[in-house]
Every structure is written in C-alpha cells, then in structure tokens.
Amino acid sequence: MKVIEVRNLNVMRDEKLVIRNANFEINKGDYVGIIGPNGGGKTTLILTILGQIPKLSGSIKLFGKDIEEFNEWEKIAFIPQDAVNFDNNFPITVKEFVSLGRLGKNKIGRRLNKEDWEEVNKTLEFMGISDIANKRIGEISIGQKQRMFLAMALVRNPELIILDEPISNVDPITQEKFYKKLSDLNYKEGKTILVVSHDLSAVFCRMNKVICVNVDVNIAEIKENTDIQGIVRKAYGEHFYFVFHRHECKGEFEK
Amino acid sequence: MIELLSYQFFQNAIIGGCLIGIICSWIGLFLVLRRQVMIVDGAAHTAFGGLALGLLLGIDPFITALIIVIISILIINKMKAFTDSAIALMLAIGFSIGLIIISITRGFSIDIFSYLFGSILTISREELIIISIVTIFITIFLLLFHRELIAITFNERNARIMGIPVDLISNIFNFIIAITIILSIKIVGVILIVALITIPALISLQIKTSFNNTVIISILIGLFGIILGIFISAIYKLSTSGIIVFTLVIIYAIVYIYSKIKIIKREKL
Numbered sequence: 001m002k003v004i005e006v007r008n009l010n011v012m013r014d015e016k017l018v019i020r021n022a023n024f025e026i027n028k029g030d031y032v033g034i035i036g037p038n039g040g041g042k043t044t045l046i047l048t049i050l051g052q053i054p055k056l057s058g059s060i061k062l063f064g065k066d067i068e069e070f071n072e073w074e075k076i077a078f079i080p081q082d083a084v085n086f087d088n089n090f091p092i093t094v095k096e097f098v099s100l101g102r103l104g105k106n107k108i109g110r111r112l113n114k115e116d117w118e119e120v121n122k123t124l125e126f127m128g129i130s131d132i133a134n135k136r137i138g139e140i141s142i143g144q145k146q147r148m149f150l151a152m153a154l155v156r157n158p159e160l161i162i163l164d165e166p167i168s169n170v171d172p173i174t175q176e177k178f179y180k181k182l183s184d185l186n187y188k189e190g191k192t193i194l195v196v197s198h199d200l201s202a203v204f205c206r207m208n209k210v211i212c213v214n215v216d217v218n219i220a221e222i223k224e225n226t227d228i229q230g231i232v233r234k235a236y237g238e239h240f241y242f243v244f245h246r247h248e249c250k251g252e253f254e255k
Numbered sequence: 256m257i258e259l260l261s262y263q264f265f266q267n268a269i270i271g272g273c274l275i276g277i278i279c280s281w282i283g284l285f286l287v288l289r290r291q292v293m294i295v296d297g298a299a300h301t302a303f304g305g306l307a308l309g310l311l312l313g314i315d316p317f318i319t320a321l322i323i324v325i326i327s328i329l330i331i332n333k334m335k336a337f338t339d340s341a342i343a344l345m346l347a348i349g350f351s352i353g354l355i356i357i358s359i360t361r362g363f364s365i366d367i368f369s370y371l372f373g374s375i376l377t378i379s380r381e382e383l384i385i386i387s388i389v390t391i392f393i394t395i396f397l398l399l400f401h402r403e404l405i406a407i408t409f410n411e412r413n414a415r416i417m418g419i420p421v422d423l424i425s426n427i428f429n430f431i432i433a434i435t436i437i438l439s440i441k442i443v444g445v446i447l448i449v450a451l452i453t454i455p456a457l458i459s460l461q462i463k464t465s466f467n468n469t470v471i472i473s474i475l476i477g478l479f480g481i482i483l484g485i486f487i488s489a490i491y492k493l494s495t496s497g498i499i500v501f502t503l504v505i506i507y508a509i510v511y512i513y514s515k516i517k518i519i520k521r522e523k524l
Contacts, residue, residue, distance in 0.1 A: 090409060
C-alpha cells in the first residue's frame with residue numbers, strides 16, 4: 001500500500017526553486033531517512049507533503065488521496081524541527097501534553113474519555129516517561145522531551161510518523177536510544193516512518209530507504225550492495241566522502 | 256461592609272465584575288502565552304473611537320464599538336508580519352477618531368470619561384443579564400475547545416497538521432476577545448482592560464503548575480482582585496477600576512517576590 005506518492009513535484013520559495021521535479025513513493029512499513037545539506041529543502045519537502053507549503057506543480061497523494069482532498073490527519077503524526085526548543089515556561093505537564101495527541105479532525109470539542117486516558121498512560125509507560133507524567137514540560141531533560149514528543153505522536157496511533165531532525169544537539173547515547181525506539185516502532189509495530197536526519201550511520205544501518213534532497217530529490221533502497229557513497233554524493237556533492245562499514249551496524253545498531 | 260451587599264447596584268457590580276473577571280482571566284492566559292496581549296490594548300483603544308461614533312450617530316455605542324474592535328482585530332491579524340506596528344496604528348486611529356468626535360460634539364464628555372475609566376457601580380439589571388448570557392456562551396466555548404486552544408497556542412502549525420481547524424477556532428477566539436473587550440469597558444474602562452486580561456494570567460504563570468490548574472488559579476486571582484477592588488473602592492470612595500488593577504498588581508508583586516525567594520532557596524540547597 002502506498003502511503004506517500006509524489007509525482008513531478010516542484011516547490012518554489014521566495015522566488016527560488018527549492019524542490020525540483022521530485023518523484024518517489026513510500027510504502028506501508030517503510031523506514032525512510034531523508035538526508036541532505038542544510039538549506040537543501042528537506043523541511044520544505046516534508047511541509048509540502050503535509051500541505052503546509054503550497055506546491056508550484058506536481059501531485060502529492062497521502063494514503064491514496066490527493067493532498068488537497070486529504071482529511072484523515074489522525075493517521076499522521078509529525079514532530080517538527082527543533083520541537084524540544086519550546087518555551088520552558090509553558091504551563092503544561094507531560095501527561096497533559098501527551099494527551100493533546102488524541103486531538104484530531106474527527107475529535108474536535110470532544111472530552112477525553114477513559115479509553116483516551118488509558119491510551120495516554122499506556123504510551124507514557126511504553127516511552128518510559130510515566131515517572132515524569134506530572135512534571136512540567138519545562139522541567140525535564142532534552143532526552144525526556146524527545147520521548148515526550150514521540151509519545152504525543154504515538155498516542156494518536158498513527159500509521160505514518162514524520163520526524164524533522166528530532167534529535168539534534170543531544171549526546172550520542174540519547175540519539176542511539178531514540179533511533180532504537182523508532183526501529184522498534186517500525187519493526188515490531190509496522191509503523192511507516194520518515195526521519196530527516198544528519199546521522200548517516202543511523203540512516204544506512206537502520207532504514208530501508210533513503211531520500212537525498214538537495215533541490216533535486218533522489219530515492220534509493222538500502223540493501224547489502226547499495227552504492228552508499230554514490231547516494232551520499234548525490235545529496236552532499238561530489239567531494240563528500242562518507243566512510244561506512246556495514247559490519248559496524250551490528251551490536252548497538254542492530255534492529 | 257456587609258451593608259454594601261444589600262444595595263442592588265453593589266450586587267450588580269460584584270456579579271458583573273466576577274463574570275467579566277472569569278472570562279478575562281481565562282482568555283488572558285492564552286493571550287499571554289501567545290504573546291498577543293497588546294492586541295487587546297490596541298483593539299480596546301479603537302473601541303474608544305467606536306463608542307464616540309455610536310454616541311455621535313445616536314446608536315448604542317457598544318454596538319459600534321464591537322464592530323470597530325472586530326475590524327481592528329481582523330486588520331491586526333492580517334498584518335501578522337508587523338503585528339506591533341499594526342497595533343500602534345489601530346490604537347492611534349481609534350483614539351484620534353474618538354478625540355475628533357468629542358471635539359466636534361462637546362456634548363458627551365461625561366459618558367466618554369466613564370468609558371475610558373469604567374463605571375462598574377452603574378451596571379444595570381439588563382446589562383447584567385447580557386453579561387451573564389455572553390459569559391455562559393464564552394465559557395462553553397472555552398471548555399469545549401480547551402485542548403484545541405492549548406495545542407494552537409503551543410504550536411499553530413503542528414495543530415494544523417494534527418487536523419485541528421485552526422482558522423475556525425482562532426476566528427471564534429478573536430470574536431470572543433472583541434466581546435470581552437466591550438463587556439470589560441464597563442468594568443475597568445478602555446485604558447485598563449489590558450491589565451485585567453494580563454495580570455491574573457501572569458500571576459498564575461508564576462505558580463508553575465499544570466495547564467488546568469493555571470487556568471483555575473488565573474480565574475481565582477482575577478475574581479479575588481475584582482471583588483477586593485470593588486469593596487476597597489466603595490469603602491474608601493476611590494476609583495474602582497484603578498483599585499482593581501492596583502490590587503492585582505500588588506498580588507503580582509507578592510507572588511513574583513515569593514517565587515524568586517523560593518528559587519534562590521532551592522538553588523542554595
């Protein structure tokens with residue numbers, strides 16, 4: 001089943017073409033890394049797919065429906081770039097925040113019921129943050145904030161999770177834990193996941209597809225014999241050199 | 256003090272003040288978190304022009320003021336990239352229109368004075384009924400869309416992607432701001448409305464608790480400030496709006512100092 005289908009997509013921002021003739025498909029259960037240099041158009045591509053930036057031409061389909069007609073937003077969870085850099089004085093607890101994930105088009109003005117709260121508690125537990133449920137979101141660590149955002153996304157029980165650079169500025173251990181959680185969600189729960197990431201090792205070790213964005217958009221499947229150097233150069237330029245050994249994916253990186 | 260409560264006008268003032276206090280404190284919290292309180296100040300000052308226009312044309316001044324306030328909020332929201340300039344512009348236009356009309360007519364300066372500084376002790380039964388009905392509708396909206404408003408306040412774009420009808424809810428919220436401004440004119444007047452909306456929210460944010468508790472604390476502080484302000488002003492025959500706002504400022508100062516001392520003590524441990 002096709003979850004995302006992009007055809008001949010062109011996007012213009014500030015009179016500049018930022019996405020040129022993008023064509024790709026994401027299928028159910030795919031775990032996709034989106035890579036490319038800063039300013040290459042990764043966030044623009046995601047926000048255009050989500051209908052937040054108007055396209056110049058081409059078509060986008062989500063779950064088989066044109067983006068203009070798509071209204072099943074409860075199927076999608078999105079964690080924006082720098083999500084954790086919010087105002088720490090915002091007066092809300094972790095549990096209240098995660099419960100906002102239960103909102104959606106078909107649930108407007110509805111009070112959360114017992115089932116919703118059970119789902120919230122279950123998700124807090126799954127993400128290992130039930131012990132900080134009643135803490136204010138400004139009082140927790142960055143790693144906990146990331147897990148809170150992921151919990152807010154998961155409590156929607158989405159089919160597609162999109163994350164825009166969710167773990168910049170954190171230590172490698174926290175990064176690894178975060179990617180492990182995403183791998184579990186993809187592998188065990190069958191969620192389709194798209195992650196914008198600068199962590200190329202995580203992308204090539206864990207994910208099954210990679211989208212290179214640098215105005216031009218190229219998609220490739222990640223397999224044993226994939227020309228990783230070739231893919232990376234498409235995104236970062238001919239002079240970029242990325243040393244990657246698949247055997248390093250064993251151990252900590254193992255799915 | 257108890258004797259005061261037996262007077263009809265005083266009862267009206269307390270009930271009307273409390274109802275306005277509830278909605279001002281509640282919507283104020285969202286406005287403070289969105290960094291949009293100055294929209295209220297700008298729109299309230301345009302209400303002055305609307306009130307003067309109504310008096311000039313012989314129409315109910317609150318109706319003309321409501322229309323003008325809604326228009327000004329729409330314009331301020333349209334000029335999103337230059338919000339502060341838009342507020343300054345609206346404020347200047349509204350106030351200057353009011354001043355021109357006053358100078359042309361020279362007849363209703365007393366009425367205008369009461370609109371500028373409020374006249375809570377003159378709330379009539381009919382006005383109280385209107386305030387009550389409007390408060391009920393606003394309360395229902397705020398209760399129904401409580402979570403949606405939190406999501407929009409936290410991150411508008413993300414709220415859209417979640418499928419929340421951000422534009423619809425924001426437009427209704429803006430309409431509620433306009434109505435709240437008009438109703439508050441009677442309580443504290445055009446000039447001090449922004450204080451009634453801002454200070455209870457600022458105080459509640461010092462407490463650092465959950466969102467629901469912050470809303471409740473904001474409302475309780477708003478009510479406390481208004482009731483205490485009305486009593487003090489009635490006993491000592493002082494300006495009611497001035498005393499209400501000053502009472503809230505005193506509470507803010509106490510809570511602010513207390514929270515700072517708490518932080519210093521915690522850091523020392």
